[in-house]
Amino acid sequence: MKNKNANKGKHLTLEDRHNIEDALSQKFTLKAIADRLEKDPTTISKEIRRNRITSRRNSTTDIIGCEKRRECTMKNICSKSCHHLCKKCPTLNCLKICPNYSPITCQTLLRFPHVCNGCARINGCRSEKQYYRAKVADANYQDLLKSSREGIDIMPHELSKLDDLISPLVLKGQSLAHIFANHHDEIPCSERTLYNYFDQNILTARNIDLPRKVKYKPRKKAPDQAKRAQPHRLGRTYDDFKAFIELNPETSVVEMDTVYGRKSGKVLLTFFFRKCSLMIAFLMESCTQECVKTAIDRIYDELGTDVFRNSFPVILTDNGSEFKSPESIEYDAKGLERTKVFYCDPMSSYQKPHIEKNHEYIRYILPKGRTFKTLTQEKVTLAMNHINSAARASLNGTTPFKLAQLLLDASLLEKLSLIEIPADEVHLKPALLK
Incomplete structure (x- = not known):
């Protein structure tokens, strides 16, 4: 036995609409059609009325009659030489120009079945004719489904x-x-929706203004090559780095690189600084x-031995x-160890991904190819x-500076200026340094 509520809440299909059209031609009652499709009668009634179509009238004589025809006393509408009452006009041409013309409305269209499907008086009827067609109804449904999204x-x-x-x-x-x-309370949508708005070009700013709206090329896997023994790498390879971190999991790691x-x-x-993204x-x-x-000597002298050792215990860099x-990085002028240096594998910059990724922010302000001739340390610090x-989204909406205040020595931030x-004053364009 079928569950009567199995189709509840489901949209009508093309097959359902063909069943409705067949049932109307066979003069089924509204309840019978609803039971046949396991739908509410109101659903069937709305479906018929919403999708009925008016038939085309190609014949010039096939004119809809006038509701006022019986009591009409008008004449001489089509020409002064015509002395017939308009209601007795054999051609009904006067209906086209009569100011009082009111087309007949069939009472069948005002109640179920709301259409002329299966009507026995269809041939002699001069009222406007409307029909339910399954294919037309389904096409209307598909258009509505698309436009609603x-x-x-x-x-x-x-x-x-929002644009302002x-x-x-x-x-x-x-x-x-x-x-x-910084403005999630003022934005009435999600971050993903904001990106959709940019894709649809409905805001003043465009995708080209977004600093990271780019497609990343798939990373190419470097071919296996025999690694040459290099003196500076002895005891400082990436495998040595992983072994050291495994033995000292609480040790902070600082990635180091250069920007040309x-x-x-x-x-x-x-x-x-990996632990706070500073x-x-x-x-x-x-x-x-x-x-x-x-x-590095300048940083060491500025911070002092203890702060430098606590802030830079391990440095990971490339080759x-x-x-x-x-040795010039690891030891100070007195020969005391101040940090440990490890190297990534050759052609493996992905082993220090954080600093490579974060260099994008520098390129927003200092694009590639621009000379650093006019730069000063004050501008770099700014x-x-x-x-x-x-x-950063990766930091759950907080900033590297706020995390650094919690996780790094406070004197480091102060001594390095x-x-x-403020959030709304952050400027990541070349104009910042002009």
Whole structure:
């Protein structure tokens, strides 16, 4: 036995509509059709009335009669030479120009079945004829289903208010994650919906203004190559790094790298603290081992022995020529160990992914190919302050600076002139340094 509620809440199918059309032709009652399809009678009635179509009238003589025909006394409408009453006109042409014409409405259309399907008086009827056709009804349903999912579910005044909030911040270089983290109470939709709005070009800002709206190329797997023994890597390989961290799981890791402007010019020495995502950068005159040593000595002298050791216990870097003097990084001028240096495998920058990814923020402010000739350490620090004040989705909407306040030595932030920028003042465009 079929469950009467099996089809409850389900949409009518094309097969259901063919059944309705057949049942109307056979003069089934409304309840009989509803029972046949296991639907509520109201559903069937609404379906018929919503999708009925008016038949086309090709013949000029096939004119709908007038409701006032019996009591009509008008004449001479079509011409002054015509002396017949309009209601006795054999052609009914006067109905086309009569100002009092009111077409006859069949009472069958006002109650069930609401259409002329199966009507026995169809041939002699001069009323407007309407029919239910399953294919037409299903096409109307599909169009409605499609159109109901188009557009956006937001009122015009709400969209205008949202645009006034979002677009100026995006044009300043802020990411949607940063904006949503600081204005989620004012935004009437999810972060994913905001990206959809950008895809539909309904805001002043566009996809091209979003700093990370790009497609990433699939990573190519480097071919296996015999690793050459290099003196600077002895005891400092990536396998050695993993073994050290396994024995000392609480040890903080700092990733180190360099960012180039133009070749043979100034470069940035960058550090990324994994546990809080804070990034700091220092300007070097050139990309050499001596400049790296000078920069780290300067940081060491600025922070002091204890703060430096606590903040930089382990440094993970790549195999760049500027880093191939590990002793000058690991030991101070007195020969005391201040940190440990480990190297990623050759051609394996993905082993220090955090700093590689975070360099994107530097490129928002200092695009590739731009010279660092006019940069000063003050400008570099300003850029880092704005970058570290940008909220990250990976940090649940908080900023690296706020986490650094909790997880790093407070004197590190103070001595390196790192300060938090208010959320709405974060600027990640080249204009920041102009």
